[in-house]
Amino acid sequence: MSKLRTFSFLAPAILAASLAAAPAYADKLDDVLNSGTLRCAVVLDFPPMGYTDANNEPAGMDVDICKDLAERMGVEAEIVGVTWAERIPSLISGRSDVAIASSSDSLERAKTVGFSIPYMVFQFQALLPADSTVTSWDELKDLNVGVAIGTTYESELQAYKDANWTDSSGEITTFQSENDTYLAVSQGRVAAGIATDTAIANIVAADTYQNIKAGPVAPFGADIVGFMTVRNEYGWLNFLNLYINRAYRDGTLQDLYGKHIGGTMPDLTTAGVYY
Amino acid sequence: MDYQFQWRPVIQALPQLLEASLVTLQVSVLSMGLGLLMGLVLYFIRKSPILPLRAFATTWIEVARNTPSLFQIFIFYWGLGEFGIFLSPYVSVVAALSFNCAGYMAETYRGGFAAVPKGQNMAARTLGMTAWQSLRYVELPQVLRAIYHPMTNQFTWIILASSLGMLAGLRELSGETQYFNSRTFRTFEFFMAAAVIYYVITKIALLVLKAIGWNLFKAERAAK
Numbered sequence: 001m002s003k004l005r006t007f008s009f010l011a012p013a014i015l016a017a018s019l020a021a022a023p024a025y026a027d028k029l030d031d032v033l034n035s036g037t038l039r040c041a042v043v044l045d046f047p048p049m050g051y052t053d054a055n056n057e058p059a060g061m062d063v064d065i066c067k068d069l070a071e072r073m074g075v076e077a078e079i080v081g082v083t084w085a086e087r088i089p090s091l092i093s094g095r096s097d098v099a100i101a102s103s104s105d106s107l108e109r110a111k112t113v114g115f116s117i118p119y120m121v122f123q124f125q126a127l128l129p130a131d132s133t134v135t136s137w138d139e140l141k142d143l144n145v146g147v148a149i150g151t152t153y154e155s156e157l158q159a160y161k162d163a164n165w166t167d168s169s170g171e172i173t174t175f176q177s178e179n180d181t182y183l184a185v186s187q188g189r190v191a192a193g194i195a196t197d198t199a200i201a202n203i204v205a206a207d208t209y210q211n212i213k214a215g216p217v218a219p220f221g222a223d224i225v226g227f228m229t230v231r232n233e234y235g236w237l238n239f240l241n242l243y244i245n246r247a248y249r250d251g252t253l254q255d256l257y258g259k260h261i262g263g264t265m266p267d268l269t270t271a272g273v274y275y
Numbered sequence: 276m277d278y279q280f281q282w283r284p285v286i287q288a289l290p291q292l293l294e295a296s297l298v299t300l301q302v303s304v305l306s307m308g309l310g311l312l313m314g315l316v317l318y319f320i321r322k323s324p325i326l327p328l329r330a331f332a333t334t335w336i337e338v339a340r341n342t343p344s345l346f347q348i349f350i351f352y353w354g355l356g357e358f359g360i361f362l363s364p365y366v367s368v369v370a371a372l373s374f375n376c377a378g379y380m381a382e383t384y385r386g387g388f389a390a391v392p393k394g395q396n397m398a399a400r401t402l403g404m405t406a407w408q409s410l411r412y413v414e415l416p417q418v419l420r421a422i423y424h425p426m427t428n429q430f431t432w433i434i435l436a437s438s439l440g441m442l443a444g445l446r447e448l449s450g451e452t453q454y455f456n457s458r459t460f461r462t463f464e465f466f467m468a469a470a471v472i473y474y475v476i477t478k479i480a481l482l483v484l485k486a487i488g489w490n491l492f493k494a495e496r497a498a499k
Contacts, residue, residue, distance in 0.1 A: 085453060088460045092278050112281070112460040149450070150457020174444050174454075180353075187356045 028229065028236035032097050037076045040066035041096035044081040046178060047202045048260040049102045049120075052081075061260040062100045065119065068252055069100075069243055084150065084177075088113060091230055098240065099228040102196075104152035109228075116227035116240040119253065121266040122196040123222060124153045126215030127185050127203070134192060137216040142170045146181050146190035149174040153194045156220045186212050196223060198261050222266075244268075284459045285468045288451075295451035296472050298365075300480075302447060303434045305369050310376025310433075311426070317381035318388070332381070339378020344436050347371040352443040368440035368447075372433055383425045387418035420492055427484045431477050438473075448472060 032038050042050040042062045053059040058079040070077035080096045087103060090096045091113065102122070105115045126145075128134055134143075147154045154174060161168060173190050175181045181193040186209040195203075200214050227240050247253045248268060257265040285292075321332035339347070351374075352367040362370065391414050399409035441450035452469040456462050 085456060085462065089462050092463075108458055109460045111284075149444070149454055155458065174446070174450075176442050176444065176453075180444075183353065184356070187353075187361075188359070189356050189361050 028097055028233045029239050032073065032075060032236075035075075037078050038066065038070040038073060038098070039078045039080050039096040040069075041080045041082045041087050041090040041099040041101055042066065043084060043087070043101045044079075045083075046102060046199060047206075048198060061120075061256050062102060064256050064260070065247070065253075066098075066100050068247065068256075069098075069240075072243065084148075087228065091228065097229065098236075101228070102225045103228050104223050105226045106152060110231075112231065113228045114231040114233060114237050116229075116237060117244055118224045118226050118268045119244045119247075120225050121222045121268060122198060122225065124156065124194055124218035124220065125197045125200050126218070127182065127193040127195055127200050128213050128215040129185055129188055129191070130211040130213050132191065132213070132215070134215055137219055138164075140170070140192050140216075141165045141168050143191035144171050144173055146173045146175055146184045146193040148178050148181050148195070149176060152223055153196070153218070156218070157194055160218075160220050182209060182212065185209075194218065201261070224268075224270075278463070280464060281461060282464055284455070284461045285464045288455045288465075289468075291455070292448065292451055292468065292472060295446055295448045296476060298445070299434065299437050299447040299449075300476060302365070302369055302372065302437045302440060302445070303430065303480075306372035306376055306437070307430050307433050309369070309373035310380050310429075313373060313377035314380025315384055317377055318384040321381065321385075335374075336378045336381050339375045340382070344371065344375050345439050345442065347375055348439050348443050364440065364443045364445040367443050368437065368445050372436060375436070376429060376433060379429055380422075380426070383422045383429070384418065386425075387422040388414065390421040391417045420495060423488050423492075427481060427488075430480060430484065434477050434480060435473065 026034075040062075042058060042060070044050045044052055044058055044060075046060075046062075048060055050058065050060040050062045058081065063079055066079060067077045080090060082090050082096075082099070082101065084101075087099045087101050091099055099113075100119075102120065103109070103115075105118065109115075126134070126137070126140060134140060145157065147157055154172075157172060161170075161172065170191075173184070175184060178195055178199060181190075181195060182203050184190045185193040192215060197217065203209065204212060204214050227244070229236055229240070244253075248265075254265045257263070317332045317335060320328045321336070323329050323332075348368055348371040351362060351371045352364065355362060355367075395413055395417070396409050399413040400406070404412070437447055438449035440447050441453055444450070446454070448469055452465050456465045459465070
């Protein structure tokens with residue numbers, strides 16, 4: 001005891017020393033600014049948001065947003081092409097700094113990653129074979145409907161079916177990618193596929209498949225998407241939020257929307273509630 | 276790596292993952308069984324004096340052994356779909372894996388039969404056995420012993436290759452893992468769990484096959 005008291009006068013000194021010795025915490029924002037490169041994870045098989053153009057270069061709205069963000073930060077943009085499933089591993093393993101990859105902001109996912117404020121809003125829509133007679137959403141009730149696995153629209157469709165189509169004799173077939181869903185619709189393997197309105201507009205306009213057409217829009221609401229980064233990067237998330245806010249205010253997002261999708265950019269706010 | 280592991284989502288999904296493991300096991304056992312049968316048929320057809328039959332078997336074996344299994348699964352699922360033939364994911368995957376397994380097993384049988392001295396068949400026939408009896412009672416038992424270990428390897432391979440089934444939309448262990456991964460974004464946890472389950476399934480399967488082999492080949496061991 002006496003020994004402890006002898007040394008107790010040292011305690012404040014030790015505390016001060018340890019505080020001084022603690023390294024300054026460099027967050028993701030510092031890392032990006034210091035490295036001079038902003039690495040964005042983008043899904044490149046989701047046109048018109050992300051794809052590779054005729055020269056095999058990354059293109060699309062998500063890609064252009066990354067470039068705009070990098071320009072405003074005064075750094076170089078680097079596009080890291082990922083699949084849907086690779087978005088999170090890419091962030092966590094430090095291969096990318098932010099995922100600008102049309103990611104729906106579900107609470108389930110927010111348990112793992114940090115979401116920015118919304119930067120884009122989609123609708124869900126049915127894709128039909130050209131000879132389909134379906135005109136309204138509820139006509140899909142007893143049909144075989146295809147959807148890409150693990151997407152928000154897959155869980156929304158399942159939930160809608162459980163709630164509204166209790167006596168349904170139809171089934172839901174899951175596919176590994178958007179392209180598989182389109183192929184299945186064009187082959188007639190499924191009577192309809194579900195995807196986002198932008199993707200469907202794009203695939204119907206492209207001449208990859210001749211025998212498909214856009215169908216009714218799903219009644220289960222908008223798909224609101226944000227940037228994603230590592231959950232505890234608050235400083236970085238704040239910066240990203242401010243970027244989205246400013247890019248919307250000064251018309252950059254509207255310009256990119258007009259360029260890649262056409263028409264008026266959807267409202268990013270949710271009426272009656274703060275984000 | 277700045278990452279906190281969360282195992283609770285995996286534990287909550289464990290019943291579904293285990294259920295999907297049963298699909299994996301089912302698909303593997305079914306494909307192995309069919310592959311063993313078709314492989315034997317292929318082996319005999321390949322020795323047939325009729326050229327078209329021989330060509331058929333040779334083509335099958337060559338394609339099965341020299342193209343990726345992923346490609347084979349795609350052909351059964353999407354390729355046939357182009358012609359309006361819609362096999363379910365389950366059927367496509369079993370068909371593709373048995374197609375592949377038959378190709379490999381045909382070659383394994385060839386090695387097995389080559390290991391049985393020609394004199395055995397002659398001796399059996401001299402003793403008044405028919406060709407079928409000679410095959411059934413003299414040659415096949417010895418072939419089985421020769422191919423038993425390569426066969427267990429093949430089975431391990433099928434269990435692991437069945438994971439490609441998720442690309443045809445089959446909800447076996449990998450497909451189910453991918454599903455929960457995209458819902459929860461707990462990528463590392465779910466894939467680690469899947470790897471452990473695969474390891475356990477494969478180990479158990481090998482132990483069971485070893486036990487079966489131990490019983491089957493009692494006589495041989497006693498003779499030594």
